[in-house]
Amino acid sequence: MPEQAREERLAAAFVELADTLVDDFDTVSFLHLLATRCVDLLDVASAGVTLSVPESAPLTSGSDEHSHRLEQLAVEWDEGPGLDCLRSGRVVDGALLANGRPHARWPRFAPHALLSGFASVAATPLRLRGRTIGALSLFREQPETPPVAQLRLAQALARLATIGILQQRAAHRQRVIVGQLETALRSRVVIEQAKGALSHRHRISVDEAFTLLRRHARSQRRLLTAVAEEVLNETTDPPQPRTEGTKTTETTERTETTD
Template sequence: MSVTREEQLIDAFVEAADTLVADFDVIEFLHTVAGRCVQLLDVDAAGIMLADQYGQLHATAASTESARLLELFELQADAGPCMEAFRTGVQVVNADLGASEERWPRFAEAAQATGFVSVHALPLRLRTTVIGALNLFCARPGDLGEGDVRTGQALADVATIGILAQRGLYQAELLASQLQNALSSRVTIEQAKGVLAERRGISVDEAFNLLRRYARNHNLHLSELARQTADGTSNAVELLARPQNTTVSPEGPDSA
């Protein structure tokens, strides 16, 4: 039986409720939100940038490797829609990349070279607090509808609430430390993706999907499994050796 858009959006809010516990995997949660965006909106890829305690943005989650690399390029160029949405707290919607060469010349060129023709950026904001931004990439011409913009902002709000909810469980200093650890674990995850892709002869996206499914099926934190995969120890031995014949969506086996 097919799942309606409304049911998928409800699922996203239910997933946010999981953040109200101490044992909370920020990276996995944000990847799930990015995947939900591609499911629910008329976009081809999504990425999330999150600020650390110093206000510096980091590419934290993405639905595809190409989106992640484009966000890294945006950070390097220090200009682009996600940076603008974060700095202003205002949505950047229906930005035609062909007409944005003066606004963000380096980003627009890189995005078009990747195959995207338009981009949208929504702030991760709760009232006056902005902690990051959500990037939405489109490979097809046309504006994002008003309903999709509202839904996209709702998903950005879900991510924001999920992260800021930790302040009800931790002191501000501990929250800052947790966010910093989550950002640091991103480096380990990238290393693990590369190791797994090379060992299995699969794409980086497929390697990441395999990591996520294995972590879920074995009740492991994604960051811990990534560390073991990069080191070639413990649980990762089975992951690196066992043949894999199916491709898993970024949202996991229960997302349909």
């Protein structure tokens, strides 16, 4: 390809991989983008990506169905260059799949990759400042390892993708925290208003109103906020517990009526 066209495509790839702070960000689509850009810019037949996800199974993607399926099988079989790279945080420079060593290391992955038409594979980590979150696998149809310059470019693309993913995760966590704080604040306001309404309605103190509200929520096995909202809407009026004085008065009244 013309050098100028390649430079333009490389610049476009860097821009695309850096643009992760968007509302409709989709991780799987982003991994597919990384894989397809590697095929476009490097001398590889296919590329696959495995991304670790906290408290969940790894996400996988690929530039085509063959590479995606290989990444899925690697996770299922718990073997392969991508998983080795992810666990060690180090580059797998290149492995000729027809050799005995890859078959010993990856007894199921290597034969399946050969049957898919690939002769060699390399992998580079999605890594930033000592933190590895995934791996990028590069498949070639030739029994040759990738040139050093191409492997370095793959590392640069993987690092940029790592930065984008970590930024997106940080932004998502921030949105979750802000949402939780806003929900907690709204709940507190509703509860305080309900306490005031009950205090006025039953002529009791605010502390007594809160005890009444909480006791009713527990007896109904419902959220305190939900009961508080019903109190404000006047669809719920928690009954006050009877006191000894009240019981004595009621007993005296019944006796006097009988007499």
